[in-house]
Amino acid sequence: MKRRYFIKSGLAAAGTLLLDAFPYHAFASDIKKYAWDKVILGDTGIEVSRLAMGTGTNGFGNSSNQKRKLGLKGLTNLLRTGYDNGVFFWESADQYGTHPHLKEALKKVDREKVVLLTKTHAKTADQMKKDLDRYRKEIGTDYIDIVLLHALTNPDWNTNRMGAMEYLSQAREDGIIRAHGVSCHSLGALQTAANEPWVQVDLARMNPAGARMDADVPTVVKVLKDMKSKGKGVIGMKIFGGGSLRDKTDQMLQYALAQDYLDCFTIGSENIDEFKDLTKKIPAASVRG
DSSP, X not given: OOOOOOOXXXXXXXXXXXXXXXXXXXXXXXXXXXXXXXXXXXXXXXXEESEEEEOOTTOBTTBXXXXXXXXXXXXXXXXXXXXXXXXXXXXOOGGGTOHHHHHHHHTTSXXXXXXXXXXXXXXXXXXXXXXXXXXXXXXXXXXXXXXXXXXXXXXXXXXXXXXXXXXXXXXXXXXXXXXXXXXXXXXXHHHHHHHOTTOOEEEEEOOTTOTTOSSOHHHHHHHHHHHHHTTOEEEEEOTTGGGTTGGGHHHHHHHHXXXXXXXXXXXXXXXXXXXXXXXXXXXXXXXXX
């Protein structure tokens, strides 16, 4: 591989790349990568598409850009378009309000060929049971592939959410879910996730500008490499910095594609044209020198 990660004067400041002088050649691959490439998520054995269909851009309060702008029919069509183009990994959360949209989209695709990820704020076993029962009903499925404890900030989350963790472990043994893990919104929580054996999958904020991340880029990279070395599946999010870096699409994509510790990444397209444009830009970005 030609790519290498390096930091030199003029290319980095405070641990982030200066994007007006982005070193394309440093991240160029010899082999094109595509949105629909099939990759294995850590040691879970779960095969996902390299790109996940995000449904939670600016997602909170039972809503998101996708839900607000597209509605049930529009987001359903977007998810099915992804499926028809080989992107079969769909990412959601209770807080996005998009479970019904997943349910509608699943009606005309093969459920066994889709990987579903959702998230929960549950802390206790009882809360987790209620969430899983409700989620499966809302999505219209007997099982959910991946369930994450959502937006963790407390470094002691593996203590204060032990009830939910234990219930998810049992749910995995019972075939209700296939894998469990976390999404983190602080460095302390991320470091705990790297060291916690229970975590099978981590959803981590990563981009070369350090936008809306848990710490500076080198610090986060070190933690995620540690996670990867321990067999955890690592999914990148905030690839475009929550939208603040969308004018740097090619740079952001090339950087994400070059990070070997990222198994895949999620991006929330907000219409079909945007999704199709993204699938064209991914292979071009992966080899740009």
